[in-house]
Amino acid sequence: MPREEGEAGLTDEQHAALVGLLDEMGPIAEELGARFRAGGHELALVGGPVRDALLGREVHDLDLTTDAVPQRILELVEDWADAVWTIGIDFGTVGLRKDGQQLEITTYRSESYDPESRKPEVSYGTSLRQDLVRRDFSVNAMAVRLPEGEFVDPFSGLADMRAGRLRTPGAPRDSFGDDPLRILRAVRFAAQLGFDLAPELTEAASDMAERLSIVSAERVRDGLSKLLLSPDPRRGVELMVEIGAAWYALPEIPKLRLEIDEHHRHKDVYEHSLTVLDQAIELERERGFAPDLVLRLAALLHDVGKPKTRSYEPGGRVTFHHHEVVGASMTKKRLSALRFSKDTVADVSKLVSLHLRFHGYGKGEWTDSAVRRYARDAGHLLQRLHVLTRADCTTRNRRKAAALARAYDDIEDRIERLAREEELNKVRPDLDGNEIQEVLGISPGPMVGKAWRYLLELRLEHGPMSKEDAAAELRKWAEEHGG
Missing domain, CATH: 1.10.8 (Helicase, Ruva Protein; domain 3)
Structure with missing residues (x-):
């Protein structure tokens, strides 16, 4: 693999990372590259695997790009691949498996949205540079040609990576006009990689956020799910709200910014909800949970019913009676509109409806029957409810926080004891x-x-x-x- 020269050239470590990526592919990279070259076509490893290898991250997907049209791709791999599938062929993508590795090969393309369309129109390109310029961000517009292993970076993705910056290969307005979902991808990559948005990208995203309204609910759902499962979803949510994208993806969240929480006067409900999300993720890690979409959605949405239930009491006190009931209904409606699965909708909504139940526990006055009902009502969501309820404590009063923690330790201990005694989760x-x-x-x-x-x-x-x-x-x- 040739070493790039200049300020943005590969370091020895990055050069070794790309060599290691090709070594992990084994003979597949050389064999497949040679096949395409012999057939008169180009082939390159592109996008995510190149970016992740350079960042020292684990590479999961092997994406390749070529000037060969899909039918020609099928001809070139027909007697070589162990298996081939064409589920994405309408978008120029052919999937294959070889020696236990899965790859996707996509024809050079450019895709864009008609102003009134919810689906992208795809046309094929003829050059690698043309394919790279239509990609979402410069850090995803780097490639490695096969079989020779030449590193290609026409839009300074390596320099942006070093600067921790997200920038589009071309004009950001053109990029977001081609596919408005890239606005959500920008905040997701910021959360996932810890990058900042370039000023011109932020400006264009803010001006064009309304374009998200033409994107299908399923694509918005997938974008939100990836954002929430990233290492730092709070950062992504804050950016989404800041640029106005949240109004078209999850409008209940920016509405929380104006609501004062009667239990946490030092924070508005928006800040409180983000803190609960952070604390739920920390508890996930402490308890050895994998990143949990249901729990994270519930943490973010648990107080969405407060704007509709706000009431002013004598003395200036603000209350939100039954906001958990209203919030559960709102959560169900929003997640259903985003085409989340029925199980996800039901589970998140139930957690929202139950998140205040523990606050009646006091100093352990509940009878065993009340504890049984608490556990039985939570059902398979009990462990998630434990985490959500603990995360919902954001008070700065250390004595109050400690008392709440002790009370929840007590109820968890009682549930465990009762479960041992009578297999609580199987009560009939x-x-x-x-x-x-x-x-x-x-x-x-x-x-x-x-x-x-x-x-x-x-x-x-x-x-x-x-x-x-x-x-x-x-x-x-x-x-x-x-x-």
Whole structure:
């Protein structure tokens, strides 16, 4: 691989990183590059894998680009690849697997949005430089030609990488006009890589944020998900709000900036929500969790119901009664509109609705039955609820914070003890549906469900009982209800 000269040239370490990337690909890089060259075509490793190798990050995806059109790509790899798939062929991409490695090869292209269209129009290009200039950022517009291994950086991506700066290869207004989702990609890369946005990029993003309204909900959802799963999502959210993109992606968040939190007078609700997000991520790490989209969405959105429930009390106190209920409904509506999965929508909404439940715990006055209900209502979300509730404590009063932490330690200990004693997460009534019908002498119907729920309440209130005692309680209940 030739060494680049000049101020923006590769360092020895970066040169070695690219050599190492090609070595990891093994003979695939040379064999595939030679095939395309023999067929009269160019081939280059491009974008993410080159950027990540130069940054010393782990490389996950192998993306390549070529002047060969998709049908020609298929011809060139047909008798060489172990498997080929064409799911992205309409956008010029052919996927393949060789010796256990997956690659995607995309024809040089330029894509743009019609002002009224939600889908990009794709046309093929003829040169590597033309392909690189249409890419989102200069740090993603670097390539390594195959098979010779020549490093190509026509838009100073290496210099921008060293400066920790995001800049577009061409004019940022042209880039965002081609694909408005790049505005969200900019804030995501800032969060993911710790880069700053170039001033001209920030200005263009702010002026053109409204263009995000033509991007499909699914693409916005994917962009938000990647942002929230980045190492520093707070930075991305703040940038998204700062440039106005949040109004078109997650408008509930900028609305929080004007709301005062009655529990945290030193912060507005927006700042409080970002702090909760930070603290939830820290607790994730402490507890050994993988980055959790459901938890992070819940942390960010847990107080979105406050703007609609704000009320002024005598003495100037501001309250937000039932904001968790309103917030859960708003969360469900927003995440559904963004086409998140039903499970994600349900889980995030439930966490929002439950995030205040613990504050009734006080100094441990809850009975065991109340603790059982808390755990049972949380269900499979219990560990996430533990994290969210702890993260929601942002008070600067050390004594109050310590008291809350002790109280939550106590409830977690009690839940664990009860779970050991009676397998809390599997709590069921002491009689099943068939046994209820036999005891009461009834057929399947609504009465069986009512009886089942009554027995469940008994179980939660008093713990397990014998079938004989359960049957006796059931008969007594049935008599009182006209059975």
